[in-house]
Structure formats: structure tokens, C-alpha cells
Amino acid sequence: MDVRRTVEAVWRIEAPRLVAFLARLVQDVGLAEEIAQEAFISALEQWPRDGVPDNPGAWLTSVARRRAVDLIRRERLRDQKYAEVAAEPGGEDSDLLSLIFIACHPVLPRESRAALALRLVGGLGTEEIARAFLVPSATMGQRISRAKRTLSEAQVPYEVPGDDELPHRLSAVLEVVYLIFTEGYSSTSGEEWIRRDLTEEAMRLGRVLAGLMPREPEVHGLVALMALQSSRFRARVGPNGEPVLLQDQDRSRWDRTLIAHGLAALGRARRAGKPLGPYTVQAAIAACHTRAHRFEDTDWDAVVALYDALGQLAPSPVVELNRAVALLHADGPHAALAVLDGIREQPRMARYHLYGAVRGDVLLKLGRRDEAAEELERAAGLAPTLRERTLLMERAAAANRDQ
Template sequence: MESARITAAVARLVRDFGTAEELAQDALVAALEQWPATGIPDRPGAWLMTTARRRAIDLVRREQRYADRLRALGHDLETTPGPAGPEQALLDSEGIEDDLLRLVFTACHPVLSAEARVALTLRVLGGLRTDEIARAFLTGEATVAQRIVRAKRTLARAAVPYEVPEGPELADRLGSVLEVCYLIFNEGYAATAGEDWMRPALCEEAMRLGRVLAGLMPREPEVHGLVALMELQASRTAARTGPGGEPVLLPDQDRSRWDRLLIHHGLAALDRARQLAAVPGPYTLQAAIAACHARAGTAEDTDWVRIAALYAALAERAPSPVVELNRAVAVGMAFGPAAGLDLVDRLAGEPALKDYHLLPVVRGDLLARLGRHPEAAREFERAAHLTRNTRERTHLLTRAHTEAG
């Protein structure tokens, strides 16, 4: 996440995503070379920021086509403190947070396709790998990698300004920005790969960006809906893993460990979203679903009939195979596993869900509740082979073994 802040600040100087990433990486390499001998600075992030900005200034000097821009930057950049005094490096008058917001809106420029906007911002802002982004898109890694490379070239060729848009353009580009925030949150909430079930820093960054957007567009209901959704889901963080880091599923979570302050804030944001829109949007509907869980004192108290109805409304507003899969879970809980299984089996031929490990997970759950344990075991085994998260794989193999008897 420090890399994202550095990249954002440098991008404002060089106006190029690829160059900004390279300069941020150069600063990290310099730290690896110097810190073992000099020790880690008191403010390592500020040290990295200063180093990257100085290198950006050097690059501007070398490029004659940036001569006018360099003169405009003038004395302020020339006197930026070096690593010996890093504290001042963060006192940029425009603020690092503003730089991050500019970075998001620039990556979501209409000159790019919707898929490219999200992929580029996840890569540059969130620091996600191509395989992690591919999971969010339910597509191949090579496709995502090509999107990112082409997006950077397109922005450079179009000389897209590094700024937060105004007026109608701001509203037009908001949808992509909200999608980016939520995909970053989801990667933190359930990591694609690695040893950890969660990456809380990504959740925090996504929520921070959402709150910044809420301040920027206080009359936009879906901004508040997204903030509500993220805060209500994040409220369960402490209860989602066991002592050894293993996943703890929602029905088994100790709800006394849920963050009541986050729930309070999330419910308030949901109320705000509802007040601003006569017809709730997709994020507000998802937040309403999360609110049903937040208000239930125990798993048995969950209002699954209402959740199923909310998923039906969501399927009308934002249809997708994943929404249908989630609706199947709610229907199975509200009206019995056979009803849920019928919906899941209709999704068997969906190309987007071919390698989506949660499809066999849901099917396995429903089969287990119907007493079809050998079939459930096979579904959990299949899901375990599809996931690349170590904690999740272990959990699914344990469930498969249990169902196999």
C-alpha cells in the first residue's frame, strides 16, 4: 500500500502510470540497498516518497518536452527535503490522499474500456497481481495482463490529465470507481492466494477511499451504499478466522466479536443511501443484505426470506451468475436445500463460473444438508482444487473428508 501512495504522488509529476510505477520501484530498490547499512528511517514511507519524487524531478530535467512543466514546479520541488529529513516529504500542499483519488479517477477515464479501468486501478492503486485481478474478473491472467499494458499505453497516447473530474463527467465515471473500491475490498476480505485468509490492509484502503468519495459526492446514494456494504462486512473481520488463521464460516462465527462501531456506521450509511434514492441501487441492496446479518443476534435469527427477496431485486438491477449463486444460497436457507440446489444446478453451464470455486462449495453445502454426503464430499474436493488460497484449501479438504465419513 505504501507503493500505491508513492506511485500516486509521482504520477502527478510525470503524468504517466508506467513511469510512476518504475520510479516507485526504484525508490524501493534504493531502500533495500541503503537501509541495511544506515538502518530503517523513523518514517520509512516519507523516505521512500522523497526518494521517488527526487528521481521524478531528475527525469523531468532530462526530458526537454517537460521543460515548461519543470519551470512551473519551480523552487517548491527543487527544495524538497532528502532522506535526511523525510518528515517534510509528506507535507505536500495537495495531499497524498488527494493524489490517490486522482489516480483512481485517471485510471477510470472513459478513454479506457470498463474492464481496463478496473484492472489498471487494481494493479496500480491496490498493488494486486494479475492472478488476483483475474479472480475478481473471473477471467484469464493473460487477458488481464494485456488489459493493463494496453490501458497504460492508451492513457499515455491520449495525454489524459491527472485530475479529479467535475460536473457530469464526475458522475459518469463514478460507477467504475465504486467497482474498483469494492473489488479491492473483496480481495482483502477473501484473498485469492497465499497463506492468509484475509488481507485487512486492502479492506482498510478500500473503505478509506469509499469514505473520501462519500465526502466528495455526499448526494450520491450508491457511494453511501458501498460504504455501508464494506463497513458491515468488515465488522465481521475479527470473527472470520480461528486461532490458527483458519476460516470461520458465517454461521459459526462468535458474533460478540463483531465490531459494533463499524456496524453502527454501516447502518447509518445505509440509511443515508436509502434517503437519497427512491429505488435502491446494487450496492445499497447488497448493504441491506449485510444489514440483515448484522442485526441478527444469532445465525438462527437471520431473516433469510428477506435476504432471498433482496437478492431477487439485486438480480433484476445487476444480473450476473455470481448474484444468482448467492441467491441460491439464500433460497436454500429460506425455503429448503432442494430449492437452492435447483437454482445452483441451473448455473452448471455458466462459462464465467467454470473455474469459480464457490460454485462447488455452495453445491456441496446444499448436498450435505440433503444428506447426500458422498456427492457433497466430491464437490468440496473439486472446490479445494480450484482455490489457490492455502487456508481455504485446507478447510475445504477437511470438509470433504468429514462428508466422506
């Protein structure tokens, strides 16, 4: 048996709860991670010699607790802290939830929240996170270290936010999880369009959060959204790695298990008895696509209505862009073009390749092929990945040929 691989597998599973437990005790995330790492090193040293314990998680917790006790003794806080640390671990779910909230604290920049969440809650190493976001390992290490230092210097309390602060803080947590997911679902850099490692990690974080906060409908809404979108992965990429658009996908290749999980999570969100939030509405839109056996069978009126609701909950030019796509199929290209013209001057749209991609499609429907080709070429120049650039240039070339 490869004991080192066993240790690493156990560590990946146990690290988040171990760090969460230690952080509650020592009130410092960076210090908690250091103590947990020391326990991991002890396992690497002792398990090959003594054998893997029957309960590896309890072994790691016991070793880490003893090291924390030693640390507290050195810091002369024995009387107060020793009793806390020496006690049996309790409230693990609360500990883990506190860790998630501190990793995603608004005092940190968005990219640092995502990195810290993957490190502390996801159990990923610095090199893995650096590869995920396509930055040098040293850069990512500095980002994570700076984030932990910021939390320490800002004296961010290690606790689950109170009722008055929870909605805002939960929104920040969900934003981080979805940021990780979307970076994998449609990568913003590199040659690959899809990064399955990131989407799977985001979905795992979402499931953990749903288990810890079962009464929060937006958590279930986000889980539903990620599952329904992920169900299309096999159909989103062609045999040579090229992107396949929704209307061209072979829906028989959609993952029915993920669809079932997504629809079940959507049902839990809707039954919570609270107004629907933006993630739940987006999941409902994804469900409309899921229920259609063919692209032509999509209930586009329902999709438009849901985008209308999403525009009220979370207004943005990206929402309007997606609403324009729905209007194209529900009411025709003139209605879609009117919406696109309304957001054309938005600064974000000037840099967003999908705006040109959608506008090019609408102009093609109107027979304005020269303009369509120009839009598609401009979109190709803005596309973040090689796969998308190639697809858009092919569509631009087709628009020129068909004149």
C-alpha cells in the same frame, strides 16, 4: 527521533494529494509522480540535517512546485505554464478526485487499474503492491509503468468526468476499490484466506472517495458494504488460521465500531433520494446479517428479496449462487437446488469452488451424502487457498463418515 521513518510516514500521507496537484499542472501522471519522488528524496537528504519542518506537506509541495517550474522552463513552455505552476495550490479535492478517476480509467485493464490506484492514491510502493497481489516486484513495476504509458499515449485528460460520463466512470472506480477489497476479504491465491492489508487500503480509498463525492449514494453504499463485511474479521478465522463460516461465527467478536460506521454509511446512501445501486443493496444484505443476534435469527425472507433486487440490478451467476444460499434457509433445500441447477452450466460456475461448496451443503440437507461428498471434494480441488481446500476436504470427509 528516527527522521527517515518520519519522512516515510509523512510521504505516505501526503503523496496522493501531492501527485494529484502536480498531475493537474503537468497533465502527465507519470511525470507528476517522478517530480513528487524527487521532493521525497530531497526530504530524505535535508530533514535529517535541518530538522523536520513545521508543515511537512507544505514543504514537499513547495519543493515539488519548484522542480515543476524548472521542468517547464526547460521545455520552453514558461510563458503559459509558469503562471499555473507558480500559483498557490488550489482545488486539492478536485485534484485528488481527478487522480482517482484517471488511475481507474477504463482504457486500462482491471488489474492495472487496481495497481495504479494503490500506487498513486494509496501511496504504496511497487514492492508493497507486488506482495499484495502475490506477483514479482519486477512484474508489478512493468504493469504500473505500462499503465502510465497507456494513459499518456491515449491522451486521457486529467479531469473529473462530466455529468454525462460520470455514472459509467464512477462505476469503474467503485469496481476497482471493491476488487482490492475482495482480494483481501477472500484471497484468490496463496496460503492465507484473509489479507487485512488490502481490505484496509480499500476501505481507506472508499472513505476518501466518500469525502470527495458526498452526494453519490453508491459511494456510501460501497463504504457501508466494506465496513459491515470487515466487522466479521475476528470471527472469520479460527485459532489455527482456519476459515470459520458465517453460521459458525461467534458474533460477540464482530467489531461493533465498524458495524456502526457501516450502518451509518448505509443510512447516508438510502437518504440520498436516488434509486439504490448494487453496492447499497449488498450492504443492506450485510446489514440483515449484522442485525441478527444469532444465525437462526436472520430475516431470510428479507435477504431473498434483496438478492432478487440485486439480480435485477447486476445479474450474474454469483448473485444467483448467493440467492440459492438465502433460499436454502428461507424455503428449504429443494428451492435452493432448483436455482443451483439453473446456473450449473455457466462457465464461471465450473471453475468456482464456492458453487460446489454450496451445492454440497444443499445435497447434505437432502440426505444425498455421496453426491455431497463428491461436490465438496471437487470444490476443494478448485479452492484458491490452502485454508479453504483443507476446510472443504474436512467437510467431504465428514459427509462420507456420517453415511
